[in-house]
Amino acid sequence: MNADRASHLSLILDLSPAQWHLSSAPSNPSPLSLETFLSHVLTFVNSHIASKPENTLAVFGALPGKSVLIHSSEIADADGSVDIPGDPNSYRPFKLVDSVIAQNIETEIGGLYLADEEPPVALVGALTKALCHINRTYQTSAERSSTTQNSDAVPEPRILILSVSPDLSASYIPIMNSIFSAQKLKVTIDICKVFGPDTVFLQQVSHLTGGSYIHLEQRDALLQFLIMSFLSPPFMREVLAVPKQDKVDFRAACFCHKNIVDIAFVCSVCLSIFCSPVPVCTTCRTKFPIKSLQRLQSARPFQTGGPSGIANGVSTPANGSPKPRPATAS
Amino acid sequence: MPPRRTDVDSGSDSDSFDESSKKAKGKTKAKEGAYAWEAKYTRSWDTVQEDEGGSLQGTVEGLIARRRRRRLLEPTAAVRRTIVRHLFLLIDLSDAMRERDLRPTRLDLTLQCARAFVTEWFDQNPLGQIGIGAMRGGLGDRIVEMTGNPQDVLTVLGERHRFEPSGEPSLQNALEMARSAMSHLPNHASREVLVIYSALTTVDPGDIMETLAACVRDRIRVSVVALAAEMRICRELCEKTGGTFSVAMNEGHFKDLLFELVPPPALRTGPKTDTRSSTSGADLMLMGFPTRLPASAPAALCSCHGAMRRAGFLCPRCRARLCDVPTDCPVCGIMVVSAPHLARSFHHLFPVKPYAAVYVELFSVYSLSDSRSSEQRCHACSVSFPTQTQQHQVQEGMSPFGRYRCPTCSHDFCPDCDVFVHDVLHTCPGCEN
Numbered sequence A: 001m002n003a004d005r006a007s008h009l010s011l012i013l014d015l016s017p018a019q020w021h022l023s024s025a026p027s028n029p030s031p032l033s034l035e036t037f038l039s040h041v042l043t044f045v046n047s048h049i050a051s052k053p054e055n056t057l058a059v060f061g062a063l064p065g066k067s068v069l070i071h072s073s074e075i076a077d078a079d080g081s082v083d084i085p086g087d088p089n090s091y092r093p094f095k096l097v098d099s100v101i102a103q104n105i106e107t108e109i110g111g112l113y114l115a116d117e118e119p120p121v122a123l124v125g126a127l128t129k130a131l132c133h134i135n136r137t138y139q140t141s142a143e144r145s146s147t148t149q150n151s152d153a154v155p156e157p158r159i160l161i162l163s164v165s166p167d168l169s170a171s172y173i174p175i176m177n178s179i180f181s182a183q184k185l186k187v188t189i190d191i192c193k194v195f196g197p198d199t200v201f202l203q204q205v206s207h208l209t210g211g212s213y214i215h216l217e218q219r220d221a222l223l224q225f226l227i228m229s230f231l232s233p234p235f236m237r238e239v240l241a242v243p244k245q246d247k248v249d250f251r252a253a254c255f256c257h258k259n260i261v262d263i264a265f266v267c268s269v270c271l272s273i274f275c276s277p278v279p280v281c282t283t284c285r286t287k288f289p290i291k292s293l294q295r296l297q298s299a300r301p302f303q304t305g306g307p308s309g310i311a312n313g314v315s316t317p318a319n320g321s322p323k324p325r326p327a328t329a330s
Numbered sequence B: 001m002p003p004r005r006t007d008v009d010s011g012s013d014s015d016s017f018d019e020s021s022k023k024a025k026g027k028t029k030a031k032e033g034a035y036a037w038e039a040k041y042t043r044s045w046d047t048v049q050e051d052e053g054g055s056l057q058g059t060v061e062g063l064i065a066r067r068r069r070r071r072l073l074e075p076t077a078a079v080r081r082t083i084v085r086h087l088f089l090l091i092d093l094s095d096a097m098r099e100r101d102l103r104p105t106r107l108d109l110t111l112q113c114a115r116a117f118v119t120e121w122f123d124q125n126p127l128g129q130i131g132i133g134a135m136r137g138g139l140g141d142r143i144v145e146m147t148g149n150p151q152d153v154l155t156v157l158g159e160r161h162r163f164e165p166s167g168e169p170s171l172q173n174a175l176e177m178a179r180s181a182m183s184h185l186p187n188h189a190s191r192e193v194l195v196i197y198s199a200l201t202t203v204d205p206g207d208i209m210e211t212l213a214a215c216v217r218d219r220i221r222v223s224v225v226a227l228a229a230e231m232r233i234c235r236e237l238c239e240k241t242g243g244t245f246s247v248a249m250n251e252g253h254f255k256d257l258l259f260e261l262v263p264p265p266a267l268r269t270g271p272k273t274d275t276r277s278s279t280s281g282a283d284l285m286l287m288g289f290p291t292r293l294p295a296s297a298p299a300a301l302c303s304c305h306g307a308m309r310r311a312g313f314l315c316p317r318c319r320a321r322l323c324d325v326p327t328d329c330p331v332c333g334i335m336v337v338s339a340p341h342l343a344r345s346f347h348h349l350f351p352v353k354p355y356a357a358v359y360v361e362l363f364s365v366y367s368l369s370d371s372r373s374s375e376q377r378c379h380a381c382s383v384s385f386p387t388q389t390q391q392h393q394v395q396e397g398m399s400p401f402g403r404y405r406c407p408t409c410s411h412d413f414c415p416d417c418d419v420f421v422h423d424v425l426h427t428c429p430g431c432e433n
């Protein structure tokens, strides 16, 4: 691994107004408002660009029902249209990035249609766009230049997700697809859970792509955590003692109700996941033998109180404690 | 040019190999040019033609167009995957691997074919796991632990220095190693060993017939692909355990033999007593998804070996400590698998609809009513669309504007993203908002 290789960071910001409202509520042990959060993020972003002149950056925003590209080094370079008045007290590239990001986030949030019920945040949309962006900008160009000479000229890509929303069990399948694409592109995905309970799926994302997952406890120290844990490219982290992930929950969401389940019934033909025994697989239309249905029905009482997810209702993702039953062992 | 040769060759080689194997699966083996090694040697750069301006743009676009068309032709019928398979690949790393009767050498060919084999195998057996062992210096050498991540296996297979041949092979030691690596596996998982054997001898510490009997008892299916000639013990191993034995005659034949082992073996009525549901093979399985404990977890006795361990997994039903998944929980008997292993097959279940090439200039018509038509950038990667149309040499299935529209969310995507979304990501960024 070449230590001189530049790195590309795709930053995904979870900008759910509802969650940020909760996060800044004074009743929290350590309230963190969106403004403070953004100022920390901007400093972090500047440190990333400052670490190496060739480092590149893309910032994506996940908003309710919508995901947008907020800033990208490639596109900003190509446009060169942003006109920011000079400020003798700040380094111009920082100033450029800061004001573009701040402006765009402001317009995006300002343009949100305020409904009674906020649609879920399009985190997966932002994640898939980040992967497409990395594929287009870095992978395709690496392929094309690989015949000429070194691939070190191409920045090493990684993704950092700053999440505040709970698990979106409806997007389980796209999240899993994104994980395998990231593995193929050799992109590590880091997760920083800034607010709210741990999310099962994001834990799996970071674990399977070789990134780290950090649940932020001291939220006023956000910037310190960002710089200590996520500024260094992945190959440096083996040298630095970066906080390691604690437990990883390998649970899945059932296809029938999108509940998060830890015990499930799986079709042996297509591997679809169901939370209760079904006579016919809804995905591949395979009929299952009656005998095994009866056998599985009788095996169910083991699950005290039925599948864990059903108690949480159909539409609400399992927020609250990530463990449906308290761990007795360990 | 010459220094580029190896590079270009190996790349194009594996590609064309993949394609031909896929075709062979779908239809009968009605290949036009018989086997690859009978065809004339073609240099891949000869097939690339520059246009009048000396640019390769046209060719590149042609390649993309071909891929697009191929995708549109693919059948959309339901895919059938099979249950859990486990394969231990034993590669002979004795001195006999240095032979050059198979080009470039037996070893290089084996590693090259093994990479293609592993990719294809994981594609067809998403819940499967592969481990790799080597036979050298009279010992069995575990190179890759059983893993469900194809990338792990492929990375190691790419590290040539880890496959340095030396000494004599020991079939018995290697089989014992493979047997112990698969001892924890769940009951209805298949256990298979694939031996790529180059030597004509084996140096064993004991009676290999005992190992053979143990393999039969553990229902391990041993298949051998020999690179040199038939050996009696190899044939017997395969026959007794229900595997296949074959001898590779040349490079192409060797690849074919390996790829014949990719599809899951037919359910055999061997020592297995359970044949009730084997008629269709379809069944509903009860599975548990565990919690993985970090290496910093407090040590506890594991339920599989009774040993003190820190890292491990927790059975979701009884919270017993397990060393490895997938496995049958020794306490409550549930099959414990990690859910991401299941997820690798999801993209077969819910494919993204093909994007339609945009032929007609719609911006002027819709610019007032539908703001989407005026999107200036690819919805996924945000790279601007070309402003000028490339009316010259537009091929069938290609958009003159470089725009491809999702029929579901009607966002426009660039050709790069179109290919990436359908071949790798399997999720439309537009439909996900």
Ligand SMILES: [Zn+2]
Pocket (backbone or CB within 6 Å): A254, A255, A256, A257, A258, A259, A274, A275, A276
């Ligand atoms: Zn369900």
Ligand SMILES: [Zn+2]
Pocket (backbone or CB within 6 Å): A267, A268, A269, A270, A271, A272, A281, A282, A283, A284, A285, A286
């Ligand atoms: Zn099914």
Ligand SMILES: [Zn+2]
Pocket (backbone or CB within 6 Å): B302, B303, B304, B305, B306, B307, B322, B323
């Ligand atoms: Zn154990």
Ligand SMILES: [Zn+2]
Pocket (backbone or CB within 6 Å): B315, B316, B317, B318, B319, B320, B329, B330, B331, B332, B333, B334
């Ligand atoms: Zn158990």
Ligand SMILES: [Zn+2]
Pocket (backbone or CB within 6 Å): A132, A136, B378, B379, B380, B381, B382, B383, B413, B414, B415, B416, B417, B418
């Ligand atoms: Zn694109």
Ligand SMILES: [Zn+2]
Pocket (backbone or CB within 6 Å): B406, B407, B408, B409, B410, B411, B428, B429, B430, B431, B432
């Ligand atoms: Zn779409």
